[in-house]
Structure formats: structure tokens, C-alpha cells
Amino acid sequence: MSRRDWLKLGGVGVAGLSGASILALARRGGAAAALERAGLRQEAGSTHEELQQLRMGVFGDYPPGDGFDPMAFLTEFDYGRVVRDPSGRTVREYEMVAVDREIEVAPGVWFPAWTYNGQVPGPTLRCTEGDVLRIRFSNAGSHPHTIHFHGTHPTEMDGVFPVIEPGERFTYEFEAKPFGVHPYHCHSLPLKRHIHKGLYGVLIVDPPGGRAPAREMVMVMNGFDTNFDGENEVYAINTAAFYYQTRPIRVGVKEPVRIYLVNMTEFDPVNSLHLHAAMFRFYRTGTRLDHHEFTDTIMLCQGERGIVEMELENPGLHMVHAHQSEFAELGWMSFIDAVPHLAAEAGVPVHRHG
Amino acid sequence: MDSGVTGPSGSSAGGSVGSPGRRLLLGIAPLLLLAALVAVFIVVDPTSVLRTGFPPVEELTIERVTLPEPGVMRVHVVNGGPEPVTVAQVLVDEAYWKHEIDGDRTIPRLGRATITIPYPWVEGEPHEIVLLSSTGVTFSYEVEVATQTPRPSARFFGIFALLGIYVGLVPVLIGLLWYPFLRDVGRRWIHFFLSLTIGLLVFLGADALHEALEIAGSVPAAFQGVGLVVLGVLGSLLTLRAVGSVRRRTGGGEDGPRDRLRLAYLIALGIGLHNLGEGLAIGSAYALGSIALGSFLVIGFAIHNTTEGLAIVAPVAADRPPLRQLLAMGALAGLPTIAGTWIGGFAYSPIAATLFLAVGVGAILEVVLEIAGMMRREDPGGLFQPLNASGLAIGLLVMYGTALLVVA
Secondary structure (H helix, E strand, O other): OOHHHHHHHHOHHHHHOOHHHHHHHHHOOHHHHHHHHOOOOOOOOOHHHHHHOOOEOOOOOOOOOOOOOHHHHHOOOEOOEEEEOOOOOEEEEEEEEEEEEEEEEEOOEEEEEEEEOOEOOOOOEEEEOOOEEEEEEEEOOOOOEOOEEOOOOOHHHOOOOOOEOOOOEEEEEEEOOOOEEEEEEOOOOOHHHHHHOOOEEEEEEEOOOOOOOEEEEEEEEEEEOOOOOOOOOEEEEOOOOOHHHHOOEEEEOOOEEEEEEEEOOOOOOEEEEEEOOOOEEEEEOOOOOOOOEEEOEEEEEOOOEEEEEEEOOOOEEEEEEOOOHHHHHOOOEEEEEEEOOHHHOOOOOOEOOO | OHHHHHHHHHHHHOOOOOOHHHHHHHHHHHHHHHHHHHHHHHHHOOOHHHHOOOOOOOOEEEEEEEEEEOOEEEEEEEEOOOOOEEEEEEEEOOOEEOOEEOOOOEEOOOOEEEEEEOOOOOOOOOEEEEEEEOOOOEEEEEEOOOOOOOOOOHHHHHHHHHHHHHHHHHHHHHHHOOHHHHHOOOHHHHHHHHHHHHHHHHHHHHHHHHHHHHHHOOOOHHHOHHHHHHHHHHHHHHHHHHHHHHHHHHHOOOOOHHHHHHHHHHHHHHHHHHHHHHHHHHHHHHHOOOOOOOHHHHHHHHHHHHHHHHHHHHHHHHHOOOHHHHHHHHHHHHHHHHHHHHHHHHOOOHHHHHHHHHHHHHHHHHHHHHHHHHHHHHOOOHHHOHHHHHHHHHHHHHHHHHHOOOOO
């Protein structure tokens, strides 16, 4: 067997191999073998082979097509059904339904979630500052729920009162402001459980003139306490642990990239994002058009959010993960793969506002 | 009331349960009904209404974690719960880790599985392993001090055998050297030493019972740890009692030298079973890295166990048994320690350990009853004469004092 074969044995593919081969791998003596065992040995090669060197991570994989697709969620923006009110203003209408649903938070691990529209996070609602949002909410779940939006709006539209009982409906209507990236979530009591069970999502309010064209995506930092002991067993970006580790997010080299980042983690006071091999501009809450800092690590409190903008100079895998190593090793671990000339390839379109 | 006068012979003569075939039928009928009930439950499942809406009850027990070589952990799991459990993910030190399960990921009720994890564990440091089921339930186990698990090699068999000889065999043989001293002390003092022996044994028995119940707590629920203890204690007690009563009946009334020799062997057997448990504890603790076997600990065990030799020779002191008999008794009491360290070091299982320890308790209980009986037959005052009672108390104190030396 060549060294490369051994690397494959030690990597992601280990799952499907026999215990004997693990033993054979581990039995090899010397520093090189020790490094290989730890998954640290540097061996130049393709992205695929680099990924296979990681020993940390989940067993198995997510089955294809079970409803929620984290890769599609990244770039799914719901602009609603657009109508004009008598004064000519844009009104965006949305249907939101709270439903109980089991979701897969790590391969083979099912969590009894409460969801908006059957998915966690809920749909990413998108509009422009000054639009009227009309959100028809019906509660098809087993507990009373609400939708509380962050932002400026009349207090009776704040989604704390009234509490919508199962089977009941309510329409939230307000003007979207200020521009920025805002979370929405259920505000029923007990609050901790209603949020951590999955009732949250992102509202993006674009500035009147829009933002510069970029490849845009939504990342919600979340966690799941699968045994309900008040600590998360799973951390992730967009629910599925390690999803973007095995399926790196592809962007173009030097292409403008914009990430709408929201922290909806429960139980832990803060979460963070750390980018490898590059720096990014960070816009706190996205409410100003000039950036607050130029960094590679930012920390967000529960409910805190912002916009990350970057252009990756170098091709290859850029690791993205929580800088709390514990969260990273419990699932909040991803890759962004910078590919030359990606825009020319078929696939995810570059988002241009308008 | 009057009908009772006819008695059992009357009713059988009356022919109501007369023929053997009919009696057999009456004996089997409840069993057939039970089988029918079980079949109905399996087919119709009437309890399903009780389960609706409840998540399945999952109960996995990690029996043992071995570290066969650097960079490899092996987890031995038993499903002691009522439902099959699917191991979806494995976490080591709060990190998801790649791993391999022999056989199916869904472990049936009472089923077992071995999980191999290529994890770079650190010598001398603790590690936590968590199994995450498909429903999100967690089962955890802490490796207190990571150290490579001894492989069943000639070298380790040798080391463990030596350990067993140090803490088990040699002290017992040294204790037997009290024989010439006891030979000349006279009946009155022999009884004192027999009482002291009872004190020693009661202490050992209580110690072993405590140990058995403690380990029983880590036995998977379905295997009923406490039930195993009761089974082991009463099983061995009753077996030894039954064997003893057969031999006594053939032997006749008074206790002769043969009876006393038998008693000495019985004591040796009881102590041997206790020492097997002690060996198990030492071997497994060593293998799991939860004790460092320093010289002090070995010395402690040695002093503690020397008193066991005294216990064995006390009943036969006046009879001058041949040397080979004494050696045989010493071997019977001491050698199981070696077997215990091997089993504990290489194939530790809480179920087996609980049972071994419980059997030892039963044997010790029987020996205590035998010695007390013999003393009572020879001297009506028995155990509760002031001299003998003080002997018992001193026996307990000696054990307590020497046990202070064994601080694992």
C-alpha cells in the first residue's frame, strides 16, 4: 500500500472500513505514523485528500433529500409575495407556520424540533428598508408560539403579546427598519426551550440602494441539547453538524463574498467565527455601511449578528469554525473552498440585489 | 375445618388428582396459560396504548474501556435496557470522533458491541467517552487515568502472577507458620483463636459484600446486580451447607479430626474465594489505571492477608496434620488471588466480578456458621464466653488495623 492509501484509510473513509485496518494503521511506528494517526500529516494533494486527513468528525453522512438542504439554505432568500398598498409602497406577504418536526442534527441523530415552516432555521426573509412586511402566522404546533422580530416596529407587533395558541392565527404587519441583519424567534415562555427547540430565523433588511454585488449566504450559528440537560451536544452552522466540513462551500478566488451571520446558540453566552488564511470586514448588526473592524475572528453574544465581507486571495480550503475549540469539535466546523474562475462554472449564481 | 382430617393421603386416594397424567396436566396448565398470555401480548401488543407519545427508553452501559495501544480506544458496550439502541455518534473529550463498531449500530436488548476509536489518548490523563444515540440520549464513561491496557502476553501473565503470589499466596503461607505455636496452647486458647478467626472472616465477608454491592451498581439494569449478589451469596452458602450435611451424616455424631480438617479446608476455600475477588479488584484497577501498585499497597495487602493463614490452621491445630495438607490448604486459599488478577486484568466484567464476590461472601458465611457450630458442640458457652468474645472483637480490630495499610 502506498502512503496515500494509508491516508485514505485514516481519513473520512475509515467509517466504512474494518477495525483491523484502523489497528494496522495505528500499529505503524515512528513519528510519521504518529502524525498520521493524529490526522496532522501534511501531504500536498487535492481538496478531497486534504479532507480525508481529518479524523475528528461525525460517523456516516446525511441522507440525500430528506427535506432540509443546508447547502441550499445558504443562498435561499424569501422576498415574499409582493403587492402594492394604496400609497404605492411595497408590501411583502409571507405565510409562516409553526410545526413540530424531527430534524437530523448530526448523521443519525434526530432532534424533536419546533420549527417555522418545517425547517430550522426558519426561512430567510428578505426585503428593503421601508417595505411593509405582512406575515400571516398560524400555529400548527403543540405549544403556544409567537414570532418576535428584532428591529424597530410598533410594540403590538413585537411578537411577545399576544401568544398564539395551537390552531390560532395572527398577522404581523410593520415597516421593515432599520436596514441590517436581524434575527426573528419565538418569544413564548419558557423562552430558552422555545428558542433552542428551533423557532428562529433571519430577517435581512437591505439598505434602500442595496449593497454591492457579492456571493451572499446566510449562516446561523446554532446548537442542540439532544438530551435536554442544559448543555448542547451538537453545534453547527445552519443545524447540521460538520455539514460544510465534508461539503466545502465553493466561492471564487478574489470574488466578493458576503455572509449574513446570526448567533442563535442557546445555553452558551457567546459563539464565534474564525476564518483561516484570510481576513474579513465586519459590519456589526449590518446597520452601517462602513465596517467596524478588519479581523479574522469575531465573537457574538446570544442574538447578536452582523455581516462578514471578504475576498479570498488564495485558492484552496479555508477553514471556518468557532474559535471555542469545544464548539468546533462538536460540529461547528466548516470549509470555504476558493476556486479560480468559479463564476464561469455552472452552479450557485452570484447574488445581485435588485 | 373437619375436612382437613382426611389429610393429603385421603385426597390422593379420593382420585381427584389421582392419575400421574392428570397431575402432570395440572402442573403444566398454568404454564400453558402463561405461554398463551405471552403470545397474546406479542401479537396484539395491548400495552402500545401506554407507550404512545413517549420516547423509547434507552439504556446502554459502557462496561469497560481498554486502551490496547497508543492512539486506539476500545469501548465495550452492553444494552441493559428494554429497547434496542442505535449508537449514532461517538464523542471523546467533547469532540465527535470517527470510529468503528463491530456488527450492527443498533444493539438489541441484552446485546453487546465493541467500538474502536482511533483517538490519540494521553498517558496519565483522564478522558471522557460519550455515546450519542439516534434519539439524542447520551451515555458516558470516564477513563480516570489513561494507561495502556496490558495485553494477555506471557510477560503480563507473569507480572500478574507475581502480584497474586505477593498479596495472596505468600502471606497465607506465612500465616500457616503459626501452626506450631497454636499446636501447644491448649483447647481454651484454641477456642480464643477460632473466635479471632470468626472476627477476621466476618470483616472479610462484610468487605466483600460491600464490594459486591458496589460493583452490582455498575451492572446493566437488565442483569440485576443486587439479584446476582443474593443469588451468589445464598447459592454458595446453601451448596456448601448441603455438601457439608451429607458428609456429617456419614461421619457420625462427635467432631473428629476428619471433621476439623474438613472445616479447615472449608475455611481455606472461603478465604480463597474472597482472595479471588481481591485479585479481581487488584487486576482490574491496575489494568484500568485507577491504582498505582506501589510497594506500600502490596505490603499492606500482605500484612492484611497473613491473618488468613492463622484462620485456616486454628481448627486443626491440635490434630497435627501432615505438612502437605497444610500446603494444600495454603494453596487453596492463596492461589485464587493469581487467577483473580488475571481475570481482572484481562477480562474484567462487572457481572462476573459481582458474582465471584457474592459467592465468596456465601462461602465465608458458611465457614463462620461451621466454626461457631463446632465451638458450641465442644463448649456450651461457645462464642459468647468472655475470652472468645474478646477474640472475635480482636479479630475484627486486627483486620480493621491492617486494612488501614491498604489505601488504594
